[in-house]
Amino acid sequence: MPPVDPAIRVAGLSRRFGRTLALAPLDLEVERGAVCGLVGPNGSGKSTLMRLLIGLVTPTTGTVEVDGVRLAGEGRAVRERTSYAPGEIAAFGELTLEQQFRFLLRGRDRGARERAHALAERLGLPLRGRLRTFSHGMKRQALFCAALAPDVPVLLLDEPTAGLDPSKRGEVVAILREVARAGRCVLLSSHHFGEVAKCCERVVFMAKGRVVADEVTEALERRARRLLTLEFGDDAPAAALGPVVAALGVGARTSAGRVTCELADDDPISALRRLPHDAPPPRTITFGTHSLEELYRDLYGVEGL
Amino acid sequence: MPQLLRTSVLRSIGLFVLLFGHLAIAIAFYPTFLEQKGALLAMAEGVSKILARDAALAAKSDWGYVCGQQFFKFSNTLGTGAAVMFAAGAVASDTQRGTLELVLSRPVSRTRLYLERWIAGALALAVPMFLVSALFRPLCDVLGVTISVPTSLMLEAAAYETAFLSIFYSVAFTWSVFAPRVLTIVLGLIFGTIGMYALYLIPDANAWSIYQWADVRTFFDMQSRPLSATQWLRPLAISAAVALVGWYGFRRRAPY
Numbered sequence: 001m002p003p004v005d006p007a008i009r010v011a012g013l014s015r016r017f018g019r020t021l022a023l024a025p026l027d028l029e030v031e032r033g034a035v036c037g038l039v040g041p042n043g044s045g046k047s048t049l050m051r052l053l054i055g056l057v058t059p060t061t062g063t064v065e066v067d068g069v070r071l072a073g074e075g076r077a078v079r080e081r082t083s084y085a086p087g088e089i090a091a092f093g094e095l096t097l098e099q100q101f102r103f104l105l106r107g108r109d110r111g112a113r114e115r116a117h118a119l120a121e122r123l124g125l126p127l128r129g130r131l132r133t134f135s136h137g138m139k140r141q142a143l144f145c146a147a148l149a150p151d152v153p154v155l156l157l158d159e160p161t162a163g164l165d166p167s168k169r170g171e172v173v174a175i176l177r178e179v180a181r182a183g184r185c186v187l188l189s190s191h192h193f194g195e196v197a198k199c200c201e202r203v204v205f206m207a208k209g210r211v212v213a214d215e216v217t218e219a220l221e222r223r224a225r226r227l228l229t230l231e232f233g234d235d236a237p238a239a240a241l242g243p244v245v246a247a248l249g250v251g252a253r254t255s256a257g258r259v260t261c262e263l264a265d266d267d268p269i270s271a272l273r274r275l276p277h278d279a280p281p282p283r284t285i286t287f288g289t290h291s292l293e294e295l296y297r298d299l300y301g302v303e304g305l
Numbered sequence: 306m307p308q309l310l311r312t313s314v315l316r317s318i319g320l321f322v323l324l325f326g327h328l329a330i331a332i333a334f335y336p337t338f339l340e341q342k343g344a345l346l347a348m349a350e351g352v353s354k355i356l357a358r359d360a361a362l363a364a365k366s367d368w369g370y371v372c373g374q375q376f377f378k379f380s381n382t383l384g385t386g387a388a389v390m391f392a393a394g395a396v397a398s399d400t401q402r403g404t405l406e407l408v409l410s411r412p413v414s415r416t417r418l419y420l421e422r423w424i425a426g427a428l429a430l431a432v433p434m435f436l437v438s439a440l441f442r443p444l445c446d447v448l449g450v451t452i453s454v455p456t457s458l459m460l461e462a463a464a465y466e467t468a469f470l471s472i473f474y475s476v477a478f479t480w481s482v483f484a485p486r487v488l489t490i491v492l493g494l495i496f497g498t499i500g501m502y503a504l505y506l507i508p509d510a511n512a513w514s515i516y517q518w519a520d521v522r523t524f525f526d527m528q529s530r531p532l533s534a535t536q537w538l539r540p541l542a543i544s545a546a547v548a549l550v551g552w553y554g555f556r557r558r559a560p561y
Contacts, residue, residue: 054410055561075561080412090403095308103308107412143407
Protein backbone atom coordinates (compact mmCIF):
# COMPACT_ATOMS: atom_id res chain seq x y z
CA MET A 1 0.00 0.00 0.00
CA PRO A 2 1.51 3.37 -0.96
CA PRO A 3 2.38 5.77 1.86
CA VAL A 4 -0.35 8.29 2.70
CA ASP A 5 1.88 11.38 2.71
CA PRO A 6 5.12 10.38 1.04
CA ALA A 7 8.30 12.45 1.18
CA ILE A 8 8.99 11.64 -2.47
CA ARG A 9 6.24 11.07 -4.98
CA VAL A 10 6.98 10.39 -8.61
CA ALA A 11 4.27 9.78 -11.20
CA GLY A 12 4.90 8.65 -14.77
CA LEU A 13 8.40 10.06 -14.63
CA SER A 14 10.56 9.24 -17.61
CA ARG A 15 13.58 10.60 -19.40
CA ARG A 16 14.81 10.01 -22.88
CA PHE A 17 18.20 11.15 -24.20
CA GLY A 18 17.74 11.11 -27.96
CA ARG A 19 16.85 7.56 -28.81
CA THR A 20 18.05 6.19 -25.50
CA LEU A 21 15.46 5.61 -22.84
CA ALA A 22 17.35 6.46 -19.66
CA LEU A 23 14.31 6.03 -17.45
CA ALA A 24 11.07 4.32 -18.43
CA PRO A 25 7.85 5.84 -17.01
CA LEU A 26 8.12 5.34 -13.30
CA ASP A 27 5.73 5.64 -10.37
CA LEU A 28 7.42 5.68 -7.02
CA GLU A 29 6.61 6.81 -3.52
CA VAL A 30 9.00 6.89 -0.61
CA GLU A 31 7.55 7.46 2.81
CA ARG A 32 8.87 9.98 5.32
CA GLY A 33 11.62 8.63 7.49
CA ALA A 34 12.30 5.69 5.18
CA VAL A 35 15.68 4.73 3.81
CA CYS A 36 15.19 3.39 0.32
CA GLY A 37 17.95 1.85 -1.73
CA LEU A 38 18.15 2.09 -5.49
CA VAL A 39 20.20 -0.78 -6.79
CA GLY A 40 21.16 -1.65 -10.31
CA PRO A 41 24.03 -2.03 -12.70
CA ASN A 42 25.61 0.86 -14.62
CA GLY A 43 23.16 2.55 -16.95
CA SER A 44 20.13 1.28 -15.11
CA GLY A 45 18.75 4.80 -14.57
CA LYS A 46 19.57 5.33 -10.88
CA SER A 47 21.52 8.56 -11.33
CA THR A 48 19.05 9.87 -13.90
CA LEU A 49 16.25 9.36 -11.39
CA MET A 50 18.24 11.25 -8.73
CA ARG A 51 18.93 14.12 -11.14
CA LEU A 52 15.28 14.26 -12.12
CA LEU A 53 14.26 14.44 -8.48
CA ILE A 54 16.42 17.49 -7.79
CA GLY A 55 15.58 19.21 -11.07
CA LEU A 56 18.93 18.90 -12.76
CA VAL A 57 17.34 17.19 -15.73
CA THR A 58 14.00 17.91 -17.38
CA PRO A 59 11.70 14.91 -17.41
CA THR A 60 10.39 13.74 -20.75
CA THR A 61 7.12 12.87 -19.02
CA GLY A 62 5.78 12.81 -15.50
CA THR A 63 5.85 14.78 -12.30
CA VAL A 64 7.98 14.96 -9.17
CA GLU A 65 6.81 16.00 -5.73
CA VAL A 66 9.14 16.31 -2.77
CA ASP A 67 7.80 16.90 0.73
CA GLY A 68 4.49 17.91 -0.78
CA VAL A 69 6.06 20.46 -3.17
CA ARG A 70 5.90 20.00 -6.93
CA LEU A 71 9.23 20.38 -8.68
CA ALA A 72 7.73 22.05 -11.75
CA GLY A 73 7.57 25.73 -10.88
CA GLU A 74 8.87 25.23 -7.34
CA GLY A 75 12.41 24.06 -8.02
CA ARG A 76 13.99 26.17 -5.33
CA ALA A 77 11.46 25.07 -2.73
CA VAL A 78 12.22 21.45 -3.59
CA ARG A 79 15.97 22.06 -3.28
CA GLU A 80 15.37 23.71 0.09
CA ARG A 81 13.86 20.42 1.25
CA THR A 82 16.41 18.20 -0.43
CA SER A 83 20.11 17.59 -0.18
CA TYR A 84 22.02 15.82 -2.92
CA ALA A 85 25.38 14.12 -3.23
CA PRO A 86 26.15 13.51 -6.90
CA GLY A 87 27.52 10.21 -8.08
CA GLU A 88 30.31 11.80 -10.06
CA ILE A 89 33.18 13.10 -7.99
CA ALA A 90 33.42 16.86 -8.17
CA ALA A 91 35.36 19.31 -6.06
CA PHE A 92 36.44 22.91 -6.14
CA GLY A 93 40.15 22.11 -6.14
CA GLU A 94 41.29 25.61 -5.19
CA LEU A 95 39.13 25.66 -2.05
CA THR A 96 39.77 24.13 1.34
CA LEU A 97 37.21 21.65 2.62
CA GLU A 98 35.94 24.29 5.02
CA GLN A 99 35.46 26.75 2.15
CA GLN A 100 33.72 24.14 0.04
CA PHE A 101 31.30 23.47 2.90
CA ARG A 102 30.64 27.20 3.17
CA PHE A 103 29.93 27.35 -0.56
CA LEU A 104 27.80 24.23 -0.78
CA LEU A 105 25.83 24.95 2.37
CA ARG A 106 24.88 28.47 1.37
CA GLY A 107 21.18 28.97 1.94
CA ARG A 108 20.99 26.07 4.42
CA ASP A 109 20.17 26.19 8.12
CA ARG A 110 22.63 27.72 10.57
CA GLY A 111 23.82 24.47 12.09
CA ALA A 112 24.59 22.84 8.73
CA ARG A 113 28.22 23.93 8.61
CA GLU A 114 28.89 22.74 12.14
CA ARG A 115 27.34 19.37 11.34
CA ALA A 116 29.41 19.11 8.17
CA HIS A 117 32.56 19.87 10.17
CA ALA A 118 31.66 17.25 12.76
CA LEU A 119 31.04 14.64 10.06
CA ALA A 120 34.32 15.53 8.34
CA GLU A 121 36.18 15.14 11.60
CA ARG A 122 34.51 11.81 12.21
CA LEU A 123 35.65 10.61 8.78
CA GLY A 124 39.13 12.02 9.34
CA LEU A 125 38.99 14.70 6.65
CA PRO A 126 41.21 17.77 7.14
CA LEU A 127 39.04 20.88 7.14
CA ARG A 128 41.94 23.12 6.18
CA GLY A 129 43.16 20.82 3.42
CA ARG A 130 42.85 21.98 -0.19
CA LEU A 131 40.53 19.75 -2.16
CA ARG A 132 43.03 19.37 -4.99
CA THR A 133 45.25 17.45 -2.54
CA PHE A 134 42.39 15.07 -1.61
CA SER A 135 42.20 11.54 -2.95
CA HIS A 136 39.19 10.34 -4.91
CA GLY A 137 37.73 8.69 -1.81
CA MET A 138 38.27 11.79 0.34
CA LYS A 139 36.45 13.96 -2.19
CA ARG A 140 33.59 11.46 -2.16
CA GLN A 141 33.41 11.66 1.62
CA ALA A 142 33.52 15.46 1.48
CA LEU A 143 30.44 15.44 -0.77
CA PHE A 144 28.77 12.96 1.56
CA CYS A 145 29.37 15.23 4.58
CA ALA A 146 28.02 18.28 2.73
CA ALA A 147 24.92 16.36 1.64
CA LEU A 148 24.15 15.04 5.11
CA ALA A 149 24.70 18.31 6.95
CA PRO A 150 21.60 20.35 6.06
CA ASP A 151 18.52 19.85 8.16
CA VAL A 152 16.29 18.77 5.28
CA PRO A 153 13.66 16.04 5.17
CA VAL A 154 14.96 14.34 2.00
CA LEU A 155 18.47 13.16 1.19
CA LEU A 156 19.45 11.96 -2.26
CA LEU A 157 22.75 10.12 -2.17
CA ASP A 158 24.10 8.82 -5.44
CA GLU A 159 26.59 6.03 -4.72
CA PRO A 160 28.03 7.55 -1.55
CA THR A 161 30.34 4.60 -0.90
CA ALA A 162 31.76 4.15 -4.40
CA GLY A 163 35.55 4.14 -4.37
CA LEU A 164 35.88 4.07 -0.58
CA ASP A 165 38.08 1.61 1.28
CA PRO A 166 36.25 -1.03 3.37
CA SER A 167 36.73 0.76 6.70
CA LYS A 168 35.46 4.10 5.39
CA ARG A 169 32.63 2.32 3.64
CA GLY A 170 31.66 0.75 6.95
CA GLU A 171 31.78 4.16 8.64
CA VAL A 172 29.58 5.71 5.95
CA VAL A 173 27.07 2.86 6.30
CA ALA A 174 27.09 3.38 10.08
CA ILE A 175 26.38 7.09 9.59
CA LEU A 176 23.56 6.25 7.21
CA ARG A 177 22.01 3.95 9.78
CA GLU A 178 22.11 6.82 12.28
CA VAL A 179 20.45 9.07 9.70
CA ALA A 180 17.77 6.44 9.21
CA ARG A 181 17.13 6.31 12.94
CA ALA A 182 16.80 10.10 12.97
CA GLY A 183 13.75 9.76 10.72
CA ARG A 184 14.92 11.46 7.53
CA CYS A 185 13.92 10.14 4.14
CA VAL A 186 16.94 8.86 2.27
CA LEU A 187 17.08 7.67 -1.31
CA LEU A 188 20.40 5.95 -1.76
CA SER A 189 21.79 4.46 -4.93
CA SER A 190 24.47 1.82 -5.01
CA HIS A 191 25.95 -1.08 -6.91
CA HIS A 192 26.46 -2.93 -3.64
CA PHE A 193 23.45 -4.90 -2.55
CA GLY A 194 25.04 -5.85 0.73
CA GLU A 195 25.49 -2.24 1.81
CA VAL A 196 22.01 -1.29 0.77
CA ALA A 197 20.61 -4.21 2.73
CA LYS A 198 22.50 -3.02 5.81
CA CYS A 199 20.97 0.42 5.93
CA CYS A 200 17.82 0.39 3.79
CA GLU A 201 14.51 -1.06 4.78
CA ARG A 202 13.35 -1.02 1.19
CA VAL A 203 15.11 -1.79 -2.06
CA VAL A 204 14.14 -0.67 -5.54
CA PHE A 205 15.96 -2.69 -8.11
CA MET A 206 16.51 -1.10 -11.52
CA ALA A 207 17.74 -2.41 -14.83
CA LYS A 208 17.84 -0.74 -18.24
CA GLY A 209 15.87 2.25 -17.04
CA ARG A 210 13.08 0.21 -15.51
CA VAL A 211 12.12 -0.79 -12.01
CA VAL A 212 12.44 -4.56 -11.91
CA ALA A 213 11.43 -5.01 -8.29
CA ASP A 214 10.49 -2.87 -5.34
CA GLU A 215 10.52 -4.73 -2.05
CA VAL A 216 11.11 -4.56 1.65
CA THR A 217 14.68 -5.67 2.42
CA GLU A 218 13.60 -8.34 4.89
CA ALA A 219 11.32 -9.90 2.30
CA LEU A 220 14.14 -9.85 -0.21
CA GLU A 221 16.47 -11.61 2.19
CA ARG A 222 13.75 -14.17 2.82
CA ARG A 223 13.39 -14.67 -0.92
CA ALA A 224 17.14 -15.08 -1.28
CA ARG A 225 17.08 -17.76 1.40
CA ARG A 226 14.38 -19.61 -0.56
CA LEU A 227 16.24 -19.57 -3.83
CA LEU A 228 17.06 -23.00 -5.17
CA THR A 229 19.74 -23.31 -7.85
CA LEU A 230 20.56 -26.48 -9.71
CA GLU A 231 23.83 -26.35 -11.61
CA PHE A 232 23.91 -28.73 -14.57
CA GLY A 233 26.96 -27.34 -16.33
CA ASP A 234 27.27 -25.42 -19.58
CA ASP A 235 27.20 -28.63 -21.65
CA ALA A 236 23.77 -29.72 -20.38
CA PRO A 237 21.33 -29.89 -23.35
CA ALA A 238 18.63 -27.25 -23.11
CA ALA A 239 16.00 -29.81 -24.08
CA ALA A 240 16.85 -31.90 -21.05
CA LEU A 241 16.43 -28.93 -18.73
CA GLY A 242 12.95 -28.09 -19.98
CA PRO A 243 11.23 -30.80 -17.93
CA VAL A 244 13.23 -29.68 -14.86
CA VAL A 245 11.95 -26.15 -15.24
CA ALA A 246 8.42 -27.42 -15.78
CA ALA A 247 8.63 -29.64 -12.70
CA LEU A 248 9.81 -26.80 -10.47
CA GLY A 249 6.83 -24.75 -11.55
CA VAL A 250 6.05 -21.08 -12.01
CA GLY A 251 9.02 -18.75 -11.71
CA ALA A 252 11.65 -21.34 -12.53
CA ARG A 253 14.07 -20.23 -15.22
CA THR A 254 17.10 -21.63 -16.92
CA SER A 255 20.27 -19.88 -17.99
CA ALA A 256 23.69 -21.21 -18.98
CA GLY A 257 23.08 -24.75 -17.71
CA ARG A 258 21.60 -23.51 -14.47
CA VAL A 259 18.01 -23.79 -13.29
CA THR A 260 16.82 -21.36 -10.64
CA CYS A 261 13.57 -21.31 -8.77
CA GLU A 262 12.23 -19.31 -5.88
CA LEU A 263 10.43 -21.72 -3.58
CA ALA A 264 7.27 -20.88 -1.71
CA ASP A 265 8.61 -22.37 1.53
CA ASP A 266 11.83 -23.43 3.19
CA ASP A 267 11.59 -27.03 1.99
CA PRO A 268 13.87 -27.74 -0.98
CA ILE A 269 13.54 -31.54 -0.57
CA SER A 270 9.92 -31.66 -1.76
CA ALA A 271 10.87 -29.48 -4.75
CA LEU A 272 13.71 -31.83 -5.62
CA ARG A 273 11.38 -34.82 -5.35
CA ARG A 274 9.23 -33.30 -8.09
CA LEU A 275 12.09 -33.48 -10.60
CA PRO A 276 11.54 -36.05 -13.39
CA HIS A 277 13.41 -39.34 -12.89
CA ASP A 278 15.06 -39.13 -16.31
CA ALA A 279 16.38 -35.59 -15.74
CA PRO A 280 20.17 -35.22 -15.80
CA PRO A 281 21.60 -35.14 -12.27
CA PRO A 282 22.63 -31.64 -11.16
CA ARG A 283 26.31 -31.15 -10.38
CA THR A 284 25.58 -28.85 -7.48
CA ILE A 285 22.46 -27.88 -5.57
CA THR A 286 22.45 -24.56 -3.73
CA PHE A 287 19.78 -23.51 -1.29
CA GLY A 288 19.60 -21.00 1.56
CA THR A 289 22.99 -19.38 0.95
CA HIS A 290 22.24 -17.01 -1.92
CA SER A 291 23.13 -13.37 -1.66
CA LEU A 292 20.78 -10.65 -2.83
CA GLU A 293 23.00 -10.13 -5.90
CA GLU A 294 22.55 -13.78 -6.81
CA LEU A 295 18.81 -13.53 -6.26
CA TYR A 296 18.57 -10.78 -8.86
CA ARG A 297 21.06 -12.27 -11.24
CA ASP A 298 19.21 -15.58 -11.22
CA LEU A 299 15.65 -14.35 -11.15
CA TYR A 300 15.92 -11.34 -13.43
CA GLY A 301 18.96 -12.26 -15.46
CA VAL A 302 20.62 -8.93 -14.67
CA GLU A 303 24.40 -8.91 -14.68
CA GLY A 304 26.73 -6.15 -13.56
CA LEU A 305 26.16 -5.99 -9.84
CA MET B 306 28.98 34.65 -2.58
CA PRO B 307 32.21 35.33 -0.66
CA GLN B 308 34.05 33.17 -3.19
CA LEU B 309 32.46 34.99 -6.11
CA LEU B 310 33.13 38.34 -4.49
CA ARG B 311 36.76 37.47 -3.83
CA THR B 312 37.32 36.39 -7.43
CA SER B 313 35.59 39.50 -8.67
CA VAL B 314 37.69 41.79 -6.46
CA LEU B 315 40.94 40.08 -7.48
CA ARG B 316 40.07 40.39 -11.17
CA SER B 317 39.10 43.98 -10.66
CA ILE B 318 42.40 44.77 -8.95
CA GLY B 319 44.34 43.04 -11.73
CA LEU B 320 42.58 45.00 -14.45
CA PHE B 321 42.92 48.24 -12.48
CA VAL B 322 46.68 47.79 -12.13
CA LEU B 323 47.10 47.23 -15.87
CA LEU B 324 44.84 50.13 -16.90
CA PHE B 325 46.31 52.49 -14.34
CA GLY B 326 49.86 51.48 -15.26
CA HIS B 327 49.19 52.11 -18.92
CA LEU B 328 47.55 55.45 -18.20
CA ALA B 329 50.55 56.52 -16.15
CA ILE B 330 52.91 55.55 -18.98
CA ALA B 331 50.70 57.33 -21.54
CA ILE B 332 50.65 60.53 -19.45
CA ALA B 333 54.37 60.41 -18.86
CA PHE B 334 54.95 59.90 -22.60
CA TYR B 335 52.78 62.84 -23.63
CA PRO B 336 55.53 65.50 -23.76
CA THR B 337 57.62 63.19 -25.97
CA PHE B 338 54.56 62.56 -28.15
CA LEU B 339 54.10 66.29 -28.65
CA GLU B 340 57.75 66.60 -29.68
CA GLN B 341 57.59 63.72 -32.12
CA LYS B 342 54.03 63.88 -33.37
CA GLY B 343 55.09 65.03 -36.83
CA ALA B 344 57.16 61.89 -37.32
CA LEU B 345 54.44 59.69 -35.86
CA LEU B 346 51.82 61.15 -38.17
CA ALA B 347 54.07 60.58 -41.17
CA MET B 348 54.59 56.99 -40.09
CA ALA B 349 50.84 56.39 -39.66
CA GLU B 350 50.24 57.93 -43.09
CA GLY B 351 52.46 55.28 -44.60
CA VAL B 352 50.70 52.38 -42.85
CA SER B 353 47.00 52.90 -43.54
CA LYS B 354 44.35 55.52 -44.23
CA ILE B 355 42.42 54.64 -41.07
CA LEU B 356 45.49 54.76 -38.88
CA ALA B 357 46.47 58.11 -40.40
CA ARG B 358 42.99 59.51 -39.66
CA ASP B 359 43.07 58.23 -36.08
CA ALA B 360 46.62 59.50 -35.58
CA ALA B 361 45.59 62.93 -36.87
CA LEU B 362 42.73 63.02 -34.35
CA ALA B 363 45.05 61.87 -31.59
CA ALA B 364 47.48 64.66 -32.45
CA LYS B 365 44.75 67.28 -32.65
CA SER B 366 44.28 67.90 -28.93
CA ASP B 367 44.98 66.62 -25.43
CA TRP B 368 41.67 64.75 -25.48
CA GLY B 369 42.50 63.19 -28.85
CA TYR B 370 45.72 61.82 -27.40
CA VAL B 371 43.89 60.30 -24.41
CA CYS B 372 41.23 58.83 -26.73
CA GLY B 373 43.83 57.18 -28.93
CA GLN B 374 46.15 55.94 -26.22
CA GLN B 375 43.93 54.98 -23.33
CA PHE B 376 40.59 54.18 -24.87
CA PHE B 377 41.01 53.07 -28.46
CA LYS B 378 44.33 51.27 -28.11
CA PHE B 379 44.59 50.01 -24.58
CA SER B 380 41.08 49.77 -23.13
CA ASN B 381 39.71 48.26 -26.33
CA THR B 382 42.35 45.56 -26.55
CA LEU B 383 43.00 44.80 -22.89
CA GLY B 384 39.33 45.35 -22.05
CA THR B 385 38.25 42.86 -24.69
CA GLY B 386 40.66 40.31 -23.28
CA ALA B 387 39.48 40.99 -19.75
CA ALA B 388 35.81 40.77 -20.75
CA VAL B 389 36.41 37.40 -22.38
CA MET B 390 38.51 36.08 -19.50
CA PHE B 391 36.06 37.23 -16.81
CA ALA B 392 33.04 35.70 -18.53
CA ALA B 393 34.43 32.56 -20.16
CA GLY B 394 34.56 30.57 -16.95
CA ALA B 395 31.24 31.78 -15.53
CA VAL B 396 29.45 28.49 -16.18
CA ALA B 397 31.92 26.55 -18.32
CA SER B 398 34.46 26.27 -15.47
CA ASP B 399 31.86 24.38 -13.42
CA THR B 400 30.92 22.25 -16.41
CA GLN B 401 34.58 21.50 -17.05
CA ARG B 402 35.44 20.39 -13.54
CA GLY B 403 32.12 18.67 -12.96
CA THR B 404 30.92 20.95 -10.17
CA LEU B 405 27.88 22.32 -12.00
CA GLU B 406 25.56 19.76 -10.40
CA LEU B 407 26.82 20.80 -6.98
CA VAL B 408 26.17 24.44 -7.76
CA LEU B 409 22.73 23.78 -9.18
CA SER B 410 21.58 21.49 -6.39
CA ARG B 411 21.87 24.27 -3.79
CA PRO B 412 18.69 26.06 -2.74
CA VAL B 413 19.44 29.14 -4.80
CA SER B 414 17.18 30.31 -7.60
CA ARG B 415 18.45 29.95 -11.16
CA THR B 416 17.82 33.64 -11.81
CA ARG B 417 19.91 34.68 -8.85
CA LEU B 418 22.68 32.25 -9.75
CA TYR B 419 22.87 33.57 -13.31
CA LEU B 420 22.52 37.22 -12.39
CA GLU B 421 25.04 37.24 -9.55
CA ARG B 422 27.66 35.65 -11.77
CA TRP B 423 26.90 38.04 -14.61
CA ILE B 424 27.00 41.07 -12.34
CA ALA B 425 30.15 39.98 -10.49
CA GLY B 426 32.08 39.70 -13.76
CA ALA B 427 30.59 42.88 -15.19
CA LEU B 428 31.57 44.84 -12.08
CA ALA B 429 35.10 43.45 -12.25
CA LEU B 430 35.24 44.94 -15.74
CA ALA B 431 33.45 48.23 -15.12
CA VAL B 432 34.84 49.35 -11.75
CA PRO B 433 38.50 49.59 -12.86
CA MET B 434 37.46 51.47 -16.01
CA PHE B 435 35.69 54.13 -13.97
CA LEU B 436 38.26 54.21 -11.20
CA VAL B 437 41.19 54.72 -13.55
CA SER B 438 39.30 57.45 -15.40
CA ALA B 439 38.45 59.15 -12.11
CA LEU B 440 42.12 59.10 -11.14
CA PHE B 441 43.25 60.72 -14.40
CA ARG B 442 43.64 64.27 -13.09
CA PRO B 443 45.40 63.37 -9.82
CA LEU B 444 47.75 61.17 -11.84
CA CYS B 445 48.57 64.04 -14.20
CA ASP B 446 49.32 66.21 -11.16
CA VAL B 447 51.56 63.59 -9.59
CA LEU B 448 53.46 63.10 -12.85
CA GLY B 449 53.66 66.86 -13.43
CA VAL B 450 52.22 66.67 -16.96
CA THR B 451 49.61 69.15 -18.11
CA ILE B 452 46.79 67.49 -20.04
CA SER B 453 43.57 69.44 -20.06
CA VAL B 454 40.85 66.84 -20.04
CA PRO B 455 37.95 67.16 -17.60
CA THR B 456 37.24 64.18 -15.34
CA SER B 457 33.59 64.19 -16.44
CA LEU B 458 34.67 63.53 -20.03
CA MET B 459 36.96 60.73 -18.86
CA LEU B 460 34.07 59.16 -16.93
CA GLU B 461 31.70 59.45 -19.90
CA ALA B 462 34.26 57.74 -22.12
CA ALA B 463 34.75 55.03 -19.49
CA ALA B 464 31.00 54.45 -19.38
CA TYR B 465 30.83 54.11 -23.15
CA GLU B 466 33.89 51.86 -23.22
CA THR B 467 32.24 49.62 -20.60
CA ALA B 468 29.01 49.51 -22.61
CA PHE B 469 31.00 48.58 -25.71
CA LEU B 470 33.01 45.89 -23.93
CA SER B 471 29.82 44.44 -22.46
CA ILE B 472 29.13 43.02 -25.93
CA PHE B 473 32.23 40.79 -25.70
CA TYR B 474 31.46 40.06 -22.07
CA SER B 475 27.92 38.89 -22.86
CA VAL B 476 29.04 36.84 -25.84
CA ALA B 477 31.68 35.06 -23.72
CA PHE B 478 29.20 34.59 -20.87
CA THR B 479 26.55 33.13 -23.14
CA TRP B 480 29.07 30.88 -24.82
CA SER B 481 30.12 29.76 -21.35
CA VAL B 482 26.59 28.51 -20.70
CA PHE B 483 26.78 26.20 -23.70
CA ALA B 484 30.45 25.24 -23.96
CA PRO B 485 32.06 22.49 -21.93
CA ARG B 486 35.59 23.97 -21.95
CA VAL B 487 36.80 27.42 -20.90
CA LEU B 488 39.82 27.36 -23.18
CA THR B 489 37.64 26.91 -26.27
CA ILE B 490 35.76 30.09 -25.43
CA VAL B 491 38.85 32.11 -24.57
CA LEU B 492 40.78 31.08 -27.68
CA GLY B 493 37.75 31.37 -29.94
CA LEU B 494 36.88 34.87 -28.81
CA ILE B 495 40.43 36.16 -28.49
CA PHE B 496 41.23 35.09 -32.04
CA GLY B 497 37.88 36.39 -33.24
CA THR B 498 38.34 39.79 -31.65
CA ILE B 499 41.96 40.09 -32.80
CA GLY B 500 40.60 39.49 -36.29
CA MET B 501 37.95 42.17 -35.76
CA TYR B 502 40.53 44.65 -34.49
CA ALA B 503 42.80 43.92 -37.45
CA LEU B 504 39.83 44.34 -39.78
CA TYR B 505 39.28 47.82 -38.40
CA LEU B 506 42.71 48.86 -39.63
CA ILE B 507 42.03 47.74 -43.22
CA PRO B 508 40.70 50.63 -45.32
CA ASP B 509 37.28 50.01 -46.91
CA ALA B 510 36.85 46.89 -44.77
CA ASN B 511 36.80 48.67 -41.43
CA ALA B 512 33.06 49.26 -41.65
CA TRP B 513 32.69 45.51 -41.02
CA SER B 514 34.58 45.71 -37.75
CA ILE B 515 32.72 46.17 -34.50
CA TYR B 516 35.62 48.30 -33.25
CA GLN B 517 34.41 51.17 -35.48
CA TRP B 518 31.87 51.75 -32.68
CA ALA B 519 34.67 52.52 -30.25
CA ASP B 520 37.27 54.11 -32.49
CA VAL B 521 39.24 57.30 -31.84
CA ARG B 522 36.67 59.42 -33.68
CA THR B 523 33.79 58.17 -31.54
CA PHE B 524 35.59 59.07 -28.34
CA PHE B 525 36.98 62.27 -29.81
CA ASP B 526 33.51 63.53 -30.74
CA MET B 527 32.37 63.20 -27.13
CA GLN B 528 34.21 66.45 -26.44
CA SER B 529 32.06 68.47 -28.79
CA ARG B 530 28.69 66.71 -28.47
CA PRO B 531 27.25 63.94 -26.35
CA LEU B 532 26.89 60.49 -27.90
CA SER B 533 23.53 59.86 -29.51
CA ALA B 534 20.97 57.54 -27.97
CA THR B 535 21.60 55.09 -30.82
CA GLN B 536 25.29 55.03 -30.03
CA TRP B 537 24.57 54.23 -26.41
CA LEU B 538 21.75 51.78 -27.03
CA ARG B 539 23.46 49.81 -29.79
CA PRO B 540 26.06 48.03 -27.60
CA LEU B 541 23.75 47.82 -24.61
CA ALA B 542 20.93 46.26 -26.63
CA ILE B 543 23.25 43.73 -28.25
CA SER B 544 24.75 42.86 -24.88
CA ALA B 545 21.32 42.47 -23.28
CA ALA B 546 20.01 40.35 -26.16
CA VAL B 547 23.03 38.05 -26.03
CA ALA B 548 22.76 37.80 -22.24
CA LEU B 549 19.10 36.80 -22.65
CA VAL B 550 20.10 34.03 -25.03
CA GLY B 551 22.53 32.90 -22.33
CA TRP B 552 19.77 33.02 -19.76
CA TYR B 553 17.56 30.90 -22.00
CA GLY B 554 20.38 28.39 -22.42
CA PHE B 555 21.02 28.35 -18.70
CA ARG B 556 17.37 27.64 -17.97
CA ARG B 557 17.48 24.77 -20.41
CA ARG B 558 20.47 23.35 -18.59
CA ALA B 559 18.96 23.93 -15.18
CA PRO B 560 15.24 23.74 -15.78
CA TYR B 561 13.92 23.91 -12.22
